[in-house]
Amino acid sequence: MENTIAQLHTHLSEVPQAFRALPVGQVTKKAAPEKWSPLEILGHLCDSATNNLGRFIRAQQEQPYRVISYQQNEWVSLQAYQDRPAEEILQLWVGLNQSILRVMSSMPPANGQNACELPDGTTATLEWLMSDYVEHLAHHLNQIFPKD
DSSP: OHHHHHHHHHHHHHHHHHHHTSOHHHHTOOSSTTSOOHHHHHHHHHHHHHHHHHHHHHTTTSSSEEOOOOOHHHHHHHTTGGGSOHHHHHHHHHHHHHHHHHHHHHSOGGGGGOEEEOTTSOEEEHHHHHHHHHHHHHHHHHHHSOOO
16 A cells, blocks of 8 residues: 555656646547547546546445446546646646545554445455556556657
8 A cells, every 4th residue: 555655656746747847739539539638647547536536535434335436537527627827737736636645644554445336346445446556647647748
């Protein structure tokens, strides 16, 4: 759990400055019409944070906790991230992930072993779900900031 918390803390320390440094034209540029722009990817990460923050809290209260999926493309479209100011989306991302970091950091260790039923019917621990969230975050951050 310590590694997951440290990784999220690192992302919170590095992403804001790196995102603000992106050229304006690059922030809304799509590789293809059906692909998300970096701004929409960041918006998707806000949606992911919104959903996972609730999951991380409910999974400490409800046993077993059932993870419900959400329609990712529709969330991005309905929130119109492409048409919103980049700073607004960045601040939302930071605030949500600061909340997630607090929930992770203050979670009693035993709660990390709480059972979570995933949408595919398998079961994982809450600690695994939290780690998977940070891995998902890193995957999408690598799309925004590719390492050549």
